[in-house]
Amino acid sequence: MLERMFIRGQLRDPGWYQFLFGNVAMAPLWTLARLYLGWQWLQAGWHKVTGDGWIDSDGASLRAFWERATAIPERGAPPIRYDWYRDFLSYMLDHRWYEGFAYVIAFGEVFVGLALITGALTGFAALAGATMNFNFMLAGSASTNPVLFILAVLVLLAWKVAGFIGLDRWLLPLLGTPWQPGRLFSLGLPPRRRRRGGGLGRPAPA
Amino acid sequence: MKYALLALGVLAWAGVAGVAVLMADVDEPVLGFFPIAGAVIAAWVIGEYVTEVIWKGDRRA
Numbered sequence: 602m603l604e605r606m607f608i609r610g611q612l613r614d615p616g617w618y619q620f621l622f623g624n625v626a627m628a629p630l631w632t633l634a635r636l637y638l639g640w641q642w643l644q645a646g647w648h649k650v651t652g653d654g655w656i657d658s659d660g661a662s663l664r665a666f667w668e669r670a671t672a673i674p675e676r677g678a679p680p681i682r683y684d685w686y687r688d689f690l691s692y693m694l695d696h697r698w699y700e701g702f703a704y705v706i707a708f709g710e711v712f713v714g715l716a717l718i719t720g721a722l723t724g725f726a727a728l729a730g731a732t733m734n735f736n737f738m739l740a741g742s743a744s745t746n747p748v749l750f751i752l753a754v755l756v757l758l759a760w761k762v763a764g765f766i767g768l769d770r771w772l773l774p775l776l777g778t779p780w781q782p783g784r785l786f787s788l789g790l791p792p793r794r795r796r797r798g799g800g801l802g803r804p805a806p807a
Numbered sequence: 808m809k810y811a812l813l814a815l816g817v818l819a820w821a822g823v824a825g826v827a828v829l830m831a832d833v834d835e836p837v838l839g840f841f842p843i844a845g846a847v848i849a850a851w852v853i854g855e856y857v858t859e860v861i862w863k864g865d866r867r868a
Contacts, residue, residue: 632844639827643827644839719823
């Protein structure tokens, strides 16, 4: 009964949405968005890895950023609007978590950049990038974060085709999804009837 | 032959990562972006060729 209720309640996406976010004809557009996003992340991460204040000095730059973000000025609004997020950053600051997080952020940005550029697990990379943008914005840093966040969300919506001109062209059919295992996880199993849609990375049969 | 082509495909994508890292310090958008885009397209074409030769060739045999 529950299954029937879900099937009845399932709303179909309009054709333009399916075309924009799920058709390989749109892969060149998403490749441009993905490459720009990836290059921005790679540049940001690379400057942190090779520059001063992050890896070489136990996260001094991150510590200074967190201190500025958690400070409450005598006049005007504080950089962080949400008390829970200020408490969260203060907790990490008090426990010197900036030493470890400097590595996580610097190398995370490099990996997100490289994953987006090569188109490897694009959806996960865009999600990781959007999560970092979201946290930077919560900490009161606007900079390029709003634009990169919107781009990351769009790439995330187009995860099936955004990496088609990239490694996902081979990775997605190989790995598949939890609801549709790829070739790597179906080796040695008896052949099953193919579902409608033809699988990831392949156009749907007419 | 099959493994050499597979290695070529893997190397092409490793090359994309290499070009991207080389361009990480370039702030000029045109100089930085286009080599990366070119490398991605070249690697994708090589990958398609390798896929065609290795897997589709096997299927025909």
